[in-house]
Structure formats: structure tokens, C-alpha cells
Amino acid sequence: MIKLLITIDTEAHRGKNPINDWIFGNYKNKEYGINKIMDLLDIFNFKGTFFLDIAEYWTYGDAIKEVGETILSRGHDLEMHIHPDHFTKNKNRLFLHQYSWKEQYNIINACTSKFKSLFGFIPVAFRAGKYGANYDTLNILHELGIKLDFSAFYANNWCKINPLLSINSLSYYDNIIEVPVTVFKSFDLLKVNRVDSISLDGCNFFEFCNVINNVIESKKLDVIVLMLHSFSFIRRDYKYLGDMIGINWHTLKKVQRELKFLNELCNKKLIENVTAQGLAKKIENQEVKVEEKDDYLPSSGGKIFQYLCTLERSYLIFGKNKKATLFILFNLIGVIMIATILLFFLF
Numbered sequence: 001m002i003k004l005l006i007t008i009d010t011e012a013h014r015g016k017n018p019i020n021d022w023i024f025g026n027y028k029n030k031e032y033g034i035n036k037i038m039d040l041l042d043i044f045n046f047k048g049t050f051f052l053d054i055a056e057y058w059t060y061g062d063a064i065k066e067v068g069e070t071i072l073s074r075g076h077d078l079e080m081h082i083h084p085d086h087f088t089k090n091k092n093r094l095f096l097h098q099y100s101w102k103e104q105y106n107i108i109n110a111c112t113s114k115f116k117s118l119f120g121f122i123p124v125a126f127r128a129g130k131y132g133a134n135y136d137t138l139n140i141l142h143e144l145g146i147k148l149d150f151s152a153f154y155a156n157n158w159c160k161i162n163p164l165l166s167i168n169s170l171s172y173y174d175n176i177i178e179v180p181v182t183v184f185k186s187f188d189l190l191k192v193n194r195v196d197s198i199s200l201d202g203c204n205f206f207e208f209c210n211v212i213n214n215v216i217e218s219k220k221l222d223v224i225v226l227m228l229h230s231f232s233f234i235r236r237d238y239k240y241l242g243d244m245i246g247i248n249w250h251t252l253k254k255v256q257r258e259l260k261f262l263n264e265l266c267n268k269k270l271i272e273n274v275t276a277q278g279l280a281k282k283i284e285n286q287e288v289k290v291e292e293k294d295d296y297l298p299s300s301g302g303k304i305f306q307y308l309c310t311l312e313r314s315y316l317i318f319g320k321n322k323k324a325t326l327f328i329l330f331n332l333i334g335v336i337m338i339a340t341i342l343l344f345f346l347f
């Protein structure tokens, strides 16, 4: 049965009240951050794997301990995420791959020790901030006794595990097991190709369902890794500091529908939810085998469907993302041109 991991990067980077606005999401006396995510996971019997940016201990101190304890006290999996700039205070180097082996070792070693002193155990799994790992990172994780890396992201320029070990299947490097963020072909038209992660907040609902069904039907992947962030339900002021300005109800309701859809697949025994800890144990027991199956890049559907989903995704991040904004403007110009030509011939 395909193993399903729901991973939540848990982090707060800027603003007047970052831990609240990016992690807890307390708004008008209700929470829409990690506790809301755990409420939804609990309703549908899922356990999440929360990658907590432990480097933020050097920015926010014991507030990070409270975040980790909140996750552990509710029975979800707590693992390590690192955005190195919170440790080094160097905003010109946001990716781990921008640091030498020795510098990376110092950062990851200090964060692993801090994680252990705060929570009493060494994390089983790791994800680099912005997926910015390279082979040095994997080598260091191996030295520090971490078993699984979740940083690989096919066709993402920030990830420098080059060449990538696989697209979506599990693989070994230095006894580290690489568990890639599952990606799918989201756009393939007029020689323009796009690959996206299966993110609960970023995908269109029908696109999400199609991709999951495609993975199940293919029988080629053992593991699906889904993405979410602690701030996925929060509307933030992107122009300024990223302060919370409201709730993204559209995303919240969509994620709820997606979790219901996944729960039905679990009930049909087509997929099984596991955490990173659970996956490590299943690999140890040889219940999940590494490098056994073919690699596979699922697709969300036909070309027109892909085009419409890309249009919707771009519309939702219009003004926040350069490519998405250009795509919307390009389509708008196209529509105006077609309308003009039609009006010219009609009148």
C-alpha cells in the first residue's frame, strides 16, 4: 500500500509578531496555524510530520520550544527544518548549499544538538529551508545520525542535490534515504513544461485528486509526500513585513475537502498515512523497500485541464509571484486581442 506523508514546514521569518502570525495564527481569539492544521488532521485520523525550523531558536529563543512541545503534546511527528540565515544572521546566504561543508556542519550540528536539548531526542528526518540542500548536506546528515532527508525537489532551482537521485522514488545516498517532495506534471503546452509539488494549499482540488489517483493507478511509487506550511491558512501582507491580515478561507475549506478525499482512500486501503518516524521504521523492517520500484512523474490530466488549473493557481498568487503575474497578464492580453478581432468582424 502507498504510504502517505503530510509534511508541514513550520516557520516564522519576519513581521511584528512572527511566531503568532506565521505559526499559531491567532486571529480574533481563534487559531488558524498549526493547531488548526492538527485539528483537521485529527478529524480525518491523520498524523502530520511537522518540520520545525530549529535555527529560529537563535532568533526567537524559547518560543520555538513551545511550538515543538505543542506539536508533540498533540501526538504528531516533530522533525528538523533549517533556514540557515536564522543561525548565521546572514541574509545574503539563505540556502544551505551556499555554505562550505564545514560551515554547513557547524549549522546542522548546532541545530541537531539544540533539537535534542529542547525535545529529548534526535530527529529522524530533515528538510532544508527552501529545499536548498546539496550532497554536502546529505553527507553531514549521515554523520549526525539522521536517517531521512526530505529536501529533494525535482525541477526546483533552489535544490542543489545535483544530479538528483530520482524524481519521486526513494533512494539511498551515504546511507541517507532521500524522500523527495512528490511532484507532478502540471503544465505541458506548446513546449512549455511545468512541474509542481503536490501541495495541499497550492493545488486546485480536482487537480489534487487527479494526481493522487494517477499515482495510485500507476502502481509505481511507494510513497507520496504532500506539502503544507504552518501559515497556509493565513493571509499575510506580502508588500510589507508579512504580518497577518486575515484568514484564507478558500484554502482552509479546500484543504479540508482534500483531507476528506484522502481519508476515503485510506478507508478503501489504497493508501496508508505514516509519519517520517513511521516510514523510517517501515524501511528498517523492510516493509517499504528503497530503490525497488520505477520512478514516475504523475500528471494532473489533459492539456486543457492543466491550462485551466495553471490559470487558477496563477490568479491566486497574482502580484506575489512574477511568473504567475506574467502568465495572467499574457492571457488577459490574449483575451482582449481575440475580443477585438471578433468585434472587428462582427461590426
Ligand SMILES: [Zn+2]
Pocket: 009, 010, 011, 053, 081, 083, 128, 129, 130
Ligand atoms: Zn522553510
